[in-house]
Amino acid sequence: MTDPTSFRLLHLSDLHAGMSGQSLLWPNVKEVFFRDLTTLKNQVGEWDAVLFSGDFAQKGANEEFDEVIVRLLDIWRHFESLGFKPTLICIPGNHDIQRPDARRAEVRVLKKWFEEREIWDDFFRDNNDTYRHIITGALSGYERFVANLASTSIPLARAQIGLLPGDQLISFHDKQITLGVMGLNSTWLQITGDEYKGTLSVDLRQVNALQPEVGKWCGANHFNIVVTHHPLDWLHPSSLDTWYSEINPPGRFDLHLFGHMHEPFSMTLGISGAANRHSLQAPSLFGMEMLADGKTNRIHGYSLLSFETLDNARRIRIWPRRLLGHKSGQQRFVADNEFVLEDDKYFTINLQTRLDSAPAPVNGSPSKTLQAADVEHQERDVLRPLNYHLALPSAHRRVRRAEQQQCLETLESARALWLTSEWGMGSDEFLASVMAQRSTQSKSFRLDACEYSDKDTFSAEVARKLGCSFAQFCDALSSESAFLILDDIPTGVEPPIGSVALENDIESFVEVLVDACPNLWVALRSLKKPTGNTLVSLQLAPLDEADIKLYVGDHERGGPKLTTIDAIAILYRHTDGYPTRLDARLKELTVVSIEELSSSGEDTYSGDGSQSDAPLLLKRAVHELSEAGDKPTRRMFDMLKALLVFPQGAELSRIKRFNGVNPFYPADALGLMDRALITVSETPEVGNSETNSSQKILVVPRPIRDYLRTLVNEEALDSLNMRAAILLFGPDWMSGSKDWPPHLDYSSSWCGSADIANASALLIRLFRLHRENPASREAVALVLLAASFAEALCDGSHYTSAANFCRDFHALMGPDDSAEKRAGLIRQQGYALRMLGDRVRAKTLLKEVLDFPFPKVTRQSVLIDLALCHKADRESDAMEYAKEILRINRNNSHGYQAQQIIIELEPASSDRTRKLTELERKARKNKFYVVAENIALTRAKEAASDDAAAAILDSVLKGPENGDLYNKSRAALELIN
Template sequence: MTNQDWLWPTLKTALYDDLEKIQKLSGGWDAVIFSGDLVQGGDKAEFDKLNFVLDDLWAKFAELNCSPDLIVLPGNHDLKRPPLNSVFRTLKRWWDETEVQSEFFQDDANEYRASVATIFEQYSTWLETSGERKFNLKSGVTGLLPGDQSIIITKNGLRIGLITLNSTWLQFDPDEYKGLLHVDAKQLMAITNNDPDRWCAQNDLNLLITHQPPDWLHERSLEYWHSEINPPGRFAAHIYGHVHTASARLGAQGGSATRIDLQGISTFGLNKLGDKIDRAHGYSAVRFQEQPSSLQIWPRKLHPAVGGGYNIGSDNGFKLDVEQSFTIPLTIKTATRREEPETLSDIPHVGSFHESLRGLEADISSAPGHANVRTVEQKLIMDALRDDRVCWLVAEWGLGEDGFINTIKSKIDPNAPIYKIDLSEFSNRSQFSELLKQTIGLNFERLCQLLAEVGSSFLLLDNVMQIPTPSDSGENAEFETLANVVLEYCPAIKIVLRSHRPPIATRWPIVQISALDEADLQAYVCDHPDGSIFSATPSTIAQLHRYTEGIPSRIDQALRELQVVSLSELVSSDVDFPEKNAGFVKAPDALVLAIQQLAQSVDAATQREFSLLKVLSLFPRGESLGRIQRFYSTSKFHASVATELRSKGLIEVVSQQVLGIDAMDEPEKKLKVGLPARECIWDLLQKDEPYELNRRTAEIYFGPNWHSGQFKPPRSYRFDSPHCPPSDIINANTILVRLLKEAIAVGQKNGIDRVLGLSENYIRAIARGDHYASAAALCTDLLPLIPSHGFEEKLADISAEYAGALRMNGDHQKAKTVIEGILDYPFPKPKKQSVLLDLAFCHNSLVEIREAKDLASQIRAINPHSASGLQAEALLIELAEEDPSRLEKLHELEARSRKQDANVVAGNIALFRAKHADGDPDTVRQILAPLINSKKASDYYNRTRAVVELAEISLHNGDPLTHAERIHLVRAYHFVFNEQMPRLFDRCHDALWRDFIERGDLSNLLILFRHSSLRWRLRGQERKERKYLKKLRAYLNDELSKSAAKIEKEFTYFMVRATHYNHEANPNTLIQQSADTYD
């Protein structure tokens, strides 16, 4: 497309007009074949443009009431021409290099195959990430080279087989290659299970597609082409392009079946003939007629119009009939399954089984974003389906189960169909059989017969709604007996039972999926067709995760919206309490119906259920029943109401538990409503009811006088405590954003001031609790909402808090930029000192020492005796590296700071002194003792740093950690994991890792790896993850068998991540590597 964009608008108009005309003659479009040269130079930008061109074309097809499949393969313009290194120079001599010819197709590990793969990298990436675009890109069994595929299309009861073979892999530079290319029989064998004749015999029509014509093959390759790849009778036609002219050739020898070669004209692009440019554009419409077997072809070509311009019409280079077409009779056999039956058991029932089962086909499209997420769950379900052919899939409403199931199918058997039966109204087998008759005209017995005829297939038993209690588990047996009958009758089928609650006492495996965490969200975005427009960093991923809550359908929508708005605009939009019909993702019909039934019921008990559901919808991270029992002062919510909602799959119970390493306390249980259900509930509320309910939640979280700007939360909400659960903080952040949006909508300045005052007090509280990531997240949401006029003081104050939180989270450059934007604001002196101190620390971290010293001097000049003044003095002493007495001066300043109750300053000084104590554990322990033993909450962050520092030095000197030190270190890990402090997190991980290794604690070692891996993946630190995978492999060799029963989930995660980097690895090779890989 490079330098040819000007061609498309005129051609597009002519093409779209002609598509309408030709459809009236040929009928609707079932498939579109592009036989290569989709772009000009193989660049990513060109493939991005291609997406929009194809989206637009398929929108035109939609106007014509059709949605054809798209089949593609690469041409010589779709590869990226490589520099001619030794590998490619050798490949240019292909026909002289017999050893290379032998090595090339043996395995994909050789340098020649690997190099060829690289030149198609952008094409392959586009292919993998385009499954969810508007155009229906069809994929199938992939082969040895990019573009090699076998694809099955079923239309109107017919099976159409398409074979695409890469013929262009040797044409990687601009030289002339006619008569020099090669297509190997191994390419065909790899995608037809080594039996192309049998593969073709299953289909009604088979088409072979390449980019180059046969005469571009080398004479030796052409011999194999005619004998091993395209012998007479195997394919109805060979379709190709490349040379910008259209033709149809028929030929037969010695009474064999006729070979048909169809050469397509270029739909878009230029053909240069010497100095002349030839606009040779066009396409062909082809219709397959089963009886009599024939191809009717309408060749179309671009013609110059009289007076200027162009139009597309018949290509009169062909001899055409009155319908502007020509017909080619086919002499090949149709599928063997249509031959006359020989025995009674071979006689088919009326209509093909494909036609009879069409009503059960699941509408589950390709979902590339799901390919590399939930990898542990993927492995578990694939193991279950391989071993038992059946499993339960448990998920909340709207968690992208279809994409997950499609990913599993594509990895197990991409060509197998998926059938779906809705069990939401299931009561017993006889009722179910009657329901089948009403919906698809089949009873249960006939259904089993047809499914057995299909062969390899998947059956989704969907919406298993009524999961019984332990005292009433008979219904489980009904479901499983039903599935077991199908399994026994259909030996090639695999069954998934999908429910929103785990079954009781099942005999089959259960796989439960949840919303994506941030690491999986990053992988989902990277693989998503629309993900290229999103700049994925830990900060932007965290914002997107807060907005979407990790729900795939919401992520899909957000990525579409990010094509027209910025991320900050998106996350500040009304994700909470949206306007009715605001265009959000449609919830599942069964979920909508279940909530509507609650809302419209006149039964008092059911009304209480809906009331509790409304209240819980206000808390994105859930809330404990005890805290909201008296949400309405006139009545109380009892546990039985929550139990009933849970039995209906409308709420889930989540635990606020630690990461799993030596968990000490029983986790608190919270009741949570998923986002799809919350949106359904909000849609049923009266106009002002959501904000009325939110004001009541503000009373619960911030105290009864919140509306005057006062911040006095109840004792149960200790936002200034380091141990405040993240769920409470996320809920509080959401409540404040809603309050501000409501105040801005009302438009009263006093109301906005009060909410901003409340927000400031709250932000300072969570900052005192060292929840800097949450403080920064709230500021990110609030600042774009605050009106710029009349609120300058609030903007400056919240920006200052934002900068401090960013600095504490390690984002020094961004914090510096924020502070520089508010330096001119006339803060009071104490606040001015605090802002300048944050800026001085930023300069110091960015190794801008002179600027840091200058600012420290300015701070001391304002007030040398304040906490900020003392810290500035400490900074100046620390930066005076040439001063031999600086540690003595710091010791004196630490004592003075403690006397003035400037404990944070004293802690910072103690940590600096410990770092420069020459690694002596006793000296370090003595210096850090006041900090580690401190009970003051304001010291928690520094206490965490001290715990890590002491653990590092003790372990480095060979001293084992005491039990108390280990508990402190585990708590430190929990804290830095939640607060996302990268450097401190890595140090804490390293110390725990060493301690667990020395204690032989494999269970905790694997748990530690699983959680740390998530953080590294999110930060793009795959090298660090690989480093610990290598260590873990060596250690597992000796220790796995001792603890395997306790660590199944963690070991599965390790295996998944290991195979992510080493696809050829298996469990045995992973745990038998030499121990010398451990360092």
């Protein structure tokens, strides 16, 4: 006797990623699963391949498949830690389908498949058949998932592809064993939520498209298995007859593997002396505890199969594993004793000796090479895994026109360019807009280059993944007009000493491609701008307000009602001009008003699908940081979370001690930059005209911020907010202190707009969290702070910020909040709007609080603003408001301003000029400098000569430092003009 030669296959099924509540439970199951894999490897040895027989996801959604990839990468990292890297085989299940609208006529016909036989021939013969499109569309998410898998480090089985997604033929040649695997899609008819047991189909044409002489093909292998997602009792009786007679007659396949029902069992069936048929159903690797009936326990587990030859005998040994819970609460995988096991570990299926002996592998064939049976078919489909649909929504056609033109001209001349685009910029749609202008129609392909190191390694990897030579790859690209996206290129990486920079190396790779493929255009897409490149580099920026107006006007959820100045300003504040965020906000506006969106807070996550539409690479990058065990990487994640509460970013020095005794370092910021999780913007240091220094602001781009917010729970977010409040408002802000931090005087005209935006967002965010209890210490403190903050903004002439903040904060206040502070916020908003020239809304707001019992001086302020609004609109009410001010007090600054209004309402004359000059003199004497400057500006406008006007304006500019910056700015502009 000699040791058996074996091929080992790990069989998994039914992960159901995305099932409600599952994400909370998976980490614990993963821990015990990995522990059991280690035990099994030590007992049995490493396995050569992993078969997953369907139901990766729960609803076939893209975000669910992205989560599957994250989990699979975790599993393969564990395999690598055990010293091996098996190949993966994927079969789709019914939960991997995105169900079409059940009301569609085509769907209703497909539900009656066995009654509508006249559609069968066209369905299987014509790729463009209407009913075929329904099926391939329903499985498009699954195909995207497989294509994304191919771009990861997980080795996929190189297979011959069949008619339907998931149909495949694979031959494993390993050691002295040849294993044939035929995977068949059994789920393609299960496209609605109805009961399908006994109604599904596996058609002989699916088999013939893979291998017409399947019996001969099986005869060339030592072992053969056929894989579906469903057990046979889910097939229609006529399809079941075809299965037994044409697809799997006795003696053809050694084993039928499937999942779906989540209850493991094996069955051997021999009829009237014919060869036995063997089948094995997999349990669910992971799901919820109960099946849909709410009564039956779902069994979680997996199995390892070893296909072995010993002398002339053939056998399959199977180690079934099952998850058990202990009364202590501990979970563990154990041998499944529902099977009759040998040594309490495995059971054996003894197979008949084959009459036709399989040939030995060809000498020189590499270990674990996957052979396709039909070379011609394989060549025809060589680019299929790279197919990439560039959708072109109407909203993208008219924006970024200058960038579109530059991109098109560069591709027409050089046939290649760099495109730098952060997440959420809509770069796919941008490229689609460019390609729509190409003179010839092109097919688009995407090749993941996130692990690019050098052109030789990359070329070999492309050939391996596509199952062809690199020359065949180039030939396929040359067959027609094509557009190739080399995606996620890791730019900005320092090359080893003596090595060529990655940017230059990949450009030489592209040069080979475009030389070999005369009709090919190439876009090299990266998150970070390349350095040292020779090809033209184009960087996409967020949309400005002009482009947002075009975008919203053309959007299917937009239109003229959302293109007003106010609406565009609100959308810009809530999206930063990122197209994906605009899409999400416009979707939200189908159920809320623009006013409600405005008051929701510009940095508030609104459940708009930010997690679901987050790119896979972003999810991976954040996942690696959050799961890291080493202190430096964890500190990077902590910095990322700290920056989360500063929507406009923050200087490193500002947040260095955000976590107290655990400071952040420049290396942490550099690590986040390398992962494209933050950007750095430079702004001149405000108020420091004597130096060339600039502030370096660390910013988490909005799409990343939105995704991060879905990962941070409310308790953690509240802790981050409270720490940020100390930085932005001082340590005593909860006691109502108005002592701003020394570097953040919001009443100063020099205070930066980013600091103001951060403070505004934080106040609104905190109040939203605490407003449900208006008597709480936090809510009371926040209302007091909001009133002080709004007043400071107006004092510092930050009128736009003040108007927006007052509007949004006031909208959140309830009847139990301070009526005085509410009226104060409305008054400040009215004042800010008047200063911005929006007199109609200013008058409405000011009249709303005119009868509030303010102190006399505050009432005078309201009346002044109303008088000035009516005066600017040449309305007679201005005189009445001014007289009421004088009745309250004619000798304070408001009284002097009222006198100015009354004088200016008189017809122009020398006497009027004399009165204004005298009033200005008295105002300066009483140190009412703002009033004096206002009068001076009026006198300059009415001066008899330019020289006289210039002299008056110069006096305003040279006036006291405590004069009004707004007036000084007006004087400077008048002098220029």
